[in-house]
């Protein structure tokens with residue numbers, strides 16, 4: 516056997532064993548992901564934000580403006596922190612862990628909070644109560660992500676993925692199989708029912724101004740659904756907006772009845788090819804070190820204002836993430852937009 520033949524058989528053999536390793540060791544069993552073609556023309560308006568609490572807020576994912584004029588956020592060091600109207604910050608309640616995401620103010624002035632690891636929580640001055648960690652069909656709530664309380668006290672919330680946890684959320688995107696759900700917590704029975712299953716990473720949840728429908732966002736489907744709560748379509752869902760130029764994260768109702776949606780950049784030249792190939796995604800998930808190099812989500816920030824008819828009216832971005840990156844929430848309050856992020860150590864604030 517010639518030396519060339521010997522070397523090439525060795526190369527082929529190692530390649531095959533590599534492929535076998537990938538196939539056997541990958542934590543995902545992916546499907547190719549169709550990507551939208553829409554893009555935002557960069558305006559870098561988010562590079563002009565004022566930085567609230569800079570240096571003290573590690574990854575403030577969501578922002579709540581309460582009726583008493585406080586700004587609340589959960590940070591990766593286990594705290595729910597708040598800013599007084601005079602601008603001073605304090606650690607309010609220690610939750611522990613690093614996994615509190617979406618929060619909303621309840622009618623009684625407490626916060627309803629999604630903790631990926633613990634479930635749906637109620638947090639007040641008197642402490643923390645777990646409202647739900649299992650749905651009434653017995654399925655665990657594995658990734659509580661965002662919540663909203665209706666005026667009758669019902670809490671609607673998302674369970675992003677029943678397969679992957681917070682630190683592996685990008686594997687859910689790569690796998691591109693729907694593991695997300697929309698859940699409903701009834702305070703009178705304390706039961707949690709599943710309203711919609713099969714969502715593509717169920718993320719932000721918001722109620723319309725009249726509370727006749729809610730909107731739930733599906734991150735890797737680049738769309739948000741409308742779920743009717745009243746009227747002849749009650750219990751039915753339809754597409755609210757699709758083909759978004761980024762993966763929708765949290766959504767908040769604006770005072771004029773429109774919605775602000777934070778978008779994650781899930782595409783890039785190299786990543787687009789990977790999204791289209793199940794084998795490439797399987798390989799990438801088997802070697803998590805590779806993910807570091809392609810996560811474009813860390814290098815861009817985007818937020819869009821979407822009218823109640825599902826059309827984009829306004830967009831703000833930081834196209835290279837030089838000031839704000841990985842924006843996960845956008846909240847309009849008293850003429851300003853407040854931006855939460857898993858990639859910054861501050862909350863961005865910008866006049867509208």
Ligand SMILES: *[C@@H]1O[C@H](CO)[C@@H](O)[C@H](O)[C@H]1NC(C)=O
Nearest residue numbers: 598599600601602603604605
């Ligand atoms: C801001 O208000 C809080 C609550 O009333 C108070 O504890 C704090 O001392 C105030 N800070 C400043 C700098 O005025």
